[in-house]
Amino acid sequence: MSILFFVQGSTRLLLTKIPFFKEIIISSFSCPHCNWTNTEIQSAGRIQEQGVLYTLQVKTKEDMNREVVKSDSASTRIPQLDFEIPAFTQKGSLSTIEGLLDRAVMGLEQDQPIRKATDPAVAEKIEEFIQRFKKLKEVEEEFTLIIDDPSGNSFIENPFAPQKDTALTVTHYKRTPEHNAALGIEVEEEENDEKPGNDLDAMRNEVLVFNTNCPECNAPANTNMKLVQIPHFKEVIIMATNCDSCGHRTNEVKSGGATEELGTRITLHLTDPSDMSRDLLKSETCSVLIPELEFELGMAALGGKFTTLEGLLKDIKDLIVSKNPFMCGDSSTADRAEKLELFGQKIDKIIAGEMDVHIILDDPAGNSYLQNVYAPDPDPEMKIEKYTRTFEQNEDLGLNDMKTEGYAEK
Template identity: 85%
Template sequence: MSVIAEENVRGGSVFKEISADDEDNQPTEIESLCMNCYQNGMTRILLTKIPFFKEIIISSFTCPNCSWSNTEIQSAGRIQDQGITYTLNVKSKQDMNREVVKADSATTRIPELDFEIPPYTQKGSLSTIEGLLDRAVAGLEQDQPLRNATAPEVAVKINEFIDKLKKLKEGESGFTLVIDDPSGNSFVENPFAPQKDEALSVSHYKRTPQQDAQLGIKAEDEEEKPSNDIDSMRNEVLTFNTNCPECNAPASTNMKLVQIPHFKEVIIMATNCDDCGHRTNEVKSGGATEELGTKITLHLTDLSDMSRDLLKSETCSILIPELEFELGMAAVGGKFTTLEGLLKDIKDLIVSKNPFTCGDSSTSDRTEKLKLFGQKIDKIMAGDMDVHIVLDDPAGNSYLQNVYAPDPDPEMTTEKYTRTFEQNEDLGLNDMKTEGYQE
């Protein structure tokens, strides 16, 4: 870690982009003990950058004496603002080939077998679903000789359970795979991108104080600081220190409470990095969750629609029915931008920043499909494609400018609806008690 700190002080970075032509970005070799035969082997460590994962540390160990090998991957980037849960219904043999990034802090569960791999019991890995099952089987089989000698009954039950895992790997029956990562740095591949994957559901959540303590963000006994008075925030810009999401250098974030005409108050946060020049902004609602959800549908009929102001909260989903495209809540965070700016963000997220469009993860069919999707987004921004944009926000905190105000907009409809139980669950409203909570 001292080497990393020294490089950052000098303004450089030990994390280099992946490139076959970069002779400087070579792995560091360290002689280390083999935990299989207890003789010396070789560990190779590479600090690099790959799409989506930002900075990572890849380590690989090989032993020339017993041929035992092991690989690990660790995130060296920042912890995400929210935790993430992936729920995948594995129905076919093809699903076993989905690529999975599992961080150290992630919990892996298979509800049908009442099976769970707790966090921090395995190192982070870049694998497939089949690889996760193989790793679980290998872990259970590791101590079986000892169990056969000391606890035969337990060994028999574990053998039965191992057989169940192997049957799942062979695709004899479907099952549900749940990966819950409070750090937000795990990932499950969507092979149908940019279309929605019906078998995969992704949900973001706010971490508990206990999860923050596990991740080292704050101590368990740390008390919450009293919030600032809202009235004092309206006329000032608050600044607090943070780290750049791109280069991890110290940066500052500015926060301001702004009133949007004919709507409500929002909090705008902007981060500027003087080291690498990266800039980012995010918008969060400054008010309460509305009693009803809001669904805004705009029919794009003119190029001037691209300049409409738009507020997308982090709970808002985006749909383009003509492209069979749906972007779930929190995917691009809260945004206060124009319609054109939102479409550019969607294109960057799906096409440019997709980790499965480059390297060993990419396939020609997938790359061509995503390239075609990007061309369709370009046509929409150029006004050459007749589509509808749908903003569906169950919290009711999103907004799209009506250019005909105060008259109704003939190309835009706004629908208020009652949230479902599942939507209230995602927003954390089902367990929220506002009356009689002292009883």
């Protein structure tokens, strides 16, 4: 007769806020009797508006030290091994690339003794697979790591920030009904018998208010929405949320029109501090480039914004420097902190008019705008280019699979 003994360990919970991923709960379990420990994370904030797909080309051992936030709704793939960890099969974790691989190896090794006794052939194949996995840790050959998270709450570190990471590709996408069902999100379709024209007229003449939750403290709040006509441009929808509980304020801009036939690239040469007061509309599909700093901010990083050029630069500085989770704690290194601090100082010099730079707004959807202070005459310091989108850009915008004609055909 066997007797089972159950002893108690201790679990510690820490609610912490990471600006890129809202709030997370870190749980750490330890047992003083057998010394077993385990650490997990789970999102304490809301699900993001879009899913995110990270594709990393691992080329050096330094890449193995990149930090990774992987939520429980994220799937992980390594195409070279034809290996996949499906979503919801592992708890969320805060680790490194190497730690992610170690965790996968531990999962494969867990039942090997039983397999060797019951099915030696399968055990041998899995052992060969484990050895291939261990070779990946030594980066004897390049491989691709793909993390696909419909909730948008996963992240792979860019060690070269604020510069662009050539080995890392980040793609935001709209969730499918299947993704929403897996995440437990219900999308209700409301029937509206009123004519669209009447709805637009109502939006033009009044501020619409609807109930929502604060993105910071999740308390009930109100979001104000207004349709605004930007001179010499088009109509946009401005949404602003104010939370009476925590004081958080946020605003977001959505285009009021359709996707343009051509993309737009706006280049402004900053020649005077007064340029900082130019009105600016950055849609969620617009990327921002500063060639002199070798800096590129990808689409959807700051969402849609209606602000000034100075406001955009301050938001970029806050995102890269002030609110960067890898600037503090164990994640911070002297070299990284110094590099990002220097980047922040350069942004301050641009705002003060002490640096001669160019600001480029590149929007494949053509829904971004930068004020021309000489309107209706051309601006000598601003260049506006229209271009034909590539297949990849149409794919990112979801236009390749969109069909709007021929539904009546048999």
